[in-house]
Amino acid sequence: METSWMCLRALLAVAVVISQGVICNGHPCRRTCEYPAAPMTCEYDFVAEWYYSMSKACYNCPINKTDCLRPHCIPLNGVPRPIAVINRLLPGPSIEVCYGDQLIINVTNHLDNNEGIAMHWHGQHLKDYQHMDGAAMITQRPITYGSTFTYEFPAKTGGTHWWHAHSGLQRADGIFGAMIIRYSERDDPHSDLYDDDLSEHTVFLTDWLDEITMQKFAAHHHDNGDNKAEAMLINGKGKRQVYMDGNDTYYTDREVYYVEQGMRYRFRMMSNAITFCPMQVSIDDHRMLVIASDGVPFEPYETDVLMVYGGESFDFILTANQTIGNYWFRVKGLGDCTVKDASGLAILRYQGSDEVDPSKPESYQAADSDAPENWGTILNPFNKEASEREIPIYYMNSTEPDDITSERIDRKIYLAMEFNKIDNPRFHHPDNYPISAIAVNHHLYSTQVNDVSFTHASAPQLTQHKEIVDEICTPETLQSKNCSTEFCSCTHVHEVGLGEVVELVVIDEGVTWNSNHPMHIHGHSFRVVAMEKLGVSTSVEEVKALDEAGGIYRKLHRAVKKDTVTIPDGGFSIIRFYADNPGFWFFHCHLEFHLEIGMSVVIKVGSDDDMPETPKGFPRCGSWPHSYTPATQAPCPSNEISAANSMSQISWRLLKLTFILAMILRK
Structure with missing residues (x-):
């Protein structure tokens, strides 16, 4: 029985991974990393398109659960809607x-x-490859x-990262995916703390809308949506x-x-939050x-609840x-996500257990209780x-180890953020419908930094x-x-010198x-050296x-090093970085x-003469070739391997075979 369960679990895991596009048709770059390093050239083909969840590719999903695993079927949470995708996968292909x-995408x-469309490799510093950001x-x-x-660049910023569209609202409609750059066991400072680091333990979180994002954006900003x-x-x-078949109800799967009892697993989790939705994970x-x-990496810290922004x-x-x-693997949306109870559940299932929902109520969460014995610890708390x-x-x-940011500051910049009640002509015509003349529920407060709303230049x-000098403000x-x-409103730029320590x-x-x-x-990591909530509100003064x-x-x-940090409401966060990467960084x-x-x-790092x-x-702007490949590609390692990253008919046949074998083993 134990052998059958192990086979079943392995087959189901393979099926799930293939259906999610995680192993990407057996991409050879997804491997155990060696020491000394044996670099490979890793090529991926990404095709961006508008698509639809619960499309005709899903046949009778979720009433027939195997239909949900068909190629090009994206069930999501069962709600049909337009989606933007890469290779008809959501999340997109995992790198x-x-x-x-060496990455070629x-x-x-x-x-x-x-x-x-433009694609951002979130967390990659891209020094010497700034044009690939x-x-x-x-x-x-x-x-x-x-x-x-x-896009071509070396994977030189290791760890758990992700990629996403960085043009308009496409990230909110589905163009995002994992980007994991592993180290060898010897180079990973925490390798002795876990037994397995599996693709199937990737956790990609996103708050989600029932409609296309632009529809909600326009209704909210131009009316009272x-x-x-x-x-x-x-x-x-x-x-x-819910889907009905007679009197029976069906839902898409979580x-x-x-996991196997007694084993230790490394989970890699990312947040693609698109609205004001801090996520409470337990x-x-x-x-x-x-x-x-x-x-x-940082010194291990054990917690009951982890907040992710x-x-x-x-x-x-x-x-x-x-x-x-x-x-239950619980993700509770806070902030604006509480309005419609936008929360999510997955299942942590031990080897040898029945395929049933956990016994605790879906709505239960220890951190909801005021009782100290139930609260536990919360890392990275919300406000x-x-x-x-x-x-x-x-x-x-x-x-x-500590770096130069712990020794000095060459430039300090205060950046104050607020929603300001001001006549933004994009949303409030100063003559026809100024903000002062309309109902409060139609107000649009402008998000600004130092009282300026950023707008992109024409190039x-x-x-x-x-x-574009005339379009830039400082x-x-x-x-x-x-x-x-x-x-x-302008293209708001702060200039810092190359080699400066910026706070x-x-x-x-x-x-x-x-x-x-x-x-x-973009382009750097920073040290988080301070963070404090001062009160309900504060001011830059x-x-x-x-x-x-x-x-x-x-x-x-030993200040923690990150590339994204929350700023407490009515408070501040202070970060420092060494401006050693010339370029224009968002x-x-x-x-x-x-x-x-x-x-x-x-943040413009360096003078015009320092720019790559x-x-x-x-x-x-003004010209675009039908395709662009870097004219001078980086040297390729001697053992280069390339493979396209797309689901194939072979994957679907393997998937069907997997489920047939799984059903046999269950009997």
């Missing part, structure tokens, strides 16, 4: 390589309506419809819409994570040993030390002051910055304006709403005065609606 591998744009209208012009653009998520997906799965009767964030990733170890059975149970992320101790800054050029009373004091003034903003930087009076403690020794809120209407700045030379033939 899993070893540190030092051919992105072909088949999005309808002639939409452009994929931030539309900052590092490149979007890829035009029918064209192919080849809401901006709240209806659901939560875990690895693109959920249980929401994600299932298989696993019934299990604790999480958190070991890394945004790809960078948009753009963040975390690695944790789960020890399967409970009674054999099924346990809470530090306490014995609520542990800010900056309390963690990095395993990486990418990295490649054509000398042509703190110096803004001094002649009163942006607190008149609407200011950003990022403040969420918190006057309008109790919100929060996960801020993400209050924080400056507190700082000048020596009232802010900075943790400089620093922005990672919530899609906040980003779309201006909560961002660009634009590759020969690189697309420009």
Whole structure:
């Protein structure tokens, strides 16, 4: 019986992984990483298109569960709606390589309506490959419809990361996927803490809308539609819409994570939060040993609850030390996600247990209780002051040695964020329907940084910055304006010198709403040296005065290293980075609606003379070749292997065979 169960579990795991597109048709770069390194060239083909969940490819899904696993069937949570996808997968294909591998990703744009697209490799610093960052209208012009653009760069920022569209709202409609860059066992400082690091233990979280994102965006910003998520997906799965067959009810499946009692597993988790939706993660009767964030390891910390904000990733170890059975893997959406109870559930299933739902109620969650014995610890809490149970992320101790950021500051920049009540002509016509003349429920408060709403220039800054000088504003050029009373919108740039240590004091003034903003930087990681919630609200003047009076403690020794950090409402986070990567780097809120209407700045590292030379033939505004491949490719390792990343008919046949064998074993 035990042998049959092990075979069944293995077959089902293979089936699930294939159906999710995780192993990508056996991509050879998904392997155990060696020491010394044996780099490979890893090629992927990404095709972007508009598609539909619960499409005709799904036949009779979910009434016939095997139909849900057909090629091109994307069930999601059972709600049919338009989706934007890569290779008809959601999440998209998982890139899993070893540190030092050379990545070649051919992105072909088949999005309808002639939409452009750019692909960002979230967490990759891309030093010497700045043009591959994929931030539309900052590092490149979007890829035009029918064209192919080849991204090529070495995997030199290890750990758990992800990729996503960085053009318009496409990330919110489905264009995202995992990007895991593993180390050899010798190079991984935590390799002795776990037994398995499996693709099937990837956890991709996203709040989800019942309708196309632009429809909700337009209704909210131009009328009184809401901006709240209806659901939560875990690895693109959920249980929401009911289907009937006679008197029987059916739902799409939730994600299932298989474990064996006594084993220790490394889970890799990412948040693609698109609305104001902090995610509270817990696993019934299990604790999480958190070991890394945004790809960078820190001293292990055991917690009951882990808060994850948009753009963040975390690695944790789960020890399967409970009674054999099924346990809920819970993701509770907070913030705006509480309005429609946008939460998600997956199942942690032990080898030898029945295929049934866990016994605890779906609605139960220990952290909901006020009883201290039920609360436990919360790492990375949401808008809470530090306490014995609520542990800010900056309390963690990095395993990486201190660097120059602990020794000095060359430039300090205060960035104050707020929702401002001001006549933004994009949403409030100053003559026809000014914000002062309409009902409160039709107000649109503008997301701004230092009273400025960011807008993109007419050409990418990295490649054509000398042509768009008049469109760029800096703190110096803004001094002649009163942006607190008149609407200011421009390509907002802060310039820092190459080689400077930069400290950003990022403040969420918190006057309008109790919100929060996960801020993400491109091209660098930073040290989180301070974080504090001061009250219901604050101001940049209050924080400056507190700082000048020596009232802010900075943790400089072994400060945790990240690329995305939450800014507490009515408080601040202070980050430091070494500006050693010349270029134009986006620093922005990672919530899609906040980003779309201006909560961002660009940090220009270096002078014009320091900027990298634009590759020969690189697309420009005013011209676009049908396809672009780097003219001078990086040297390829001697053992290069390339493989396309797409589901094939062979995969589907293997999937059907797997389920036939599984049914035989069950009997």
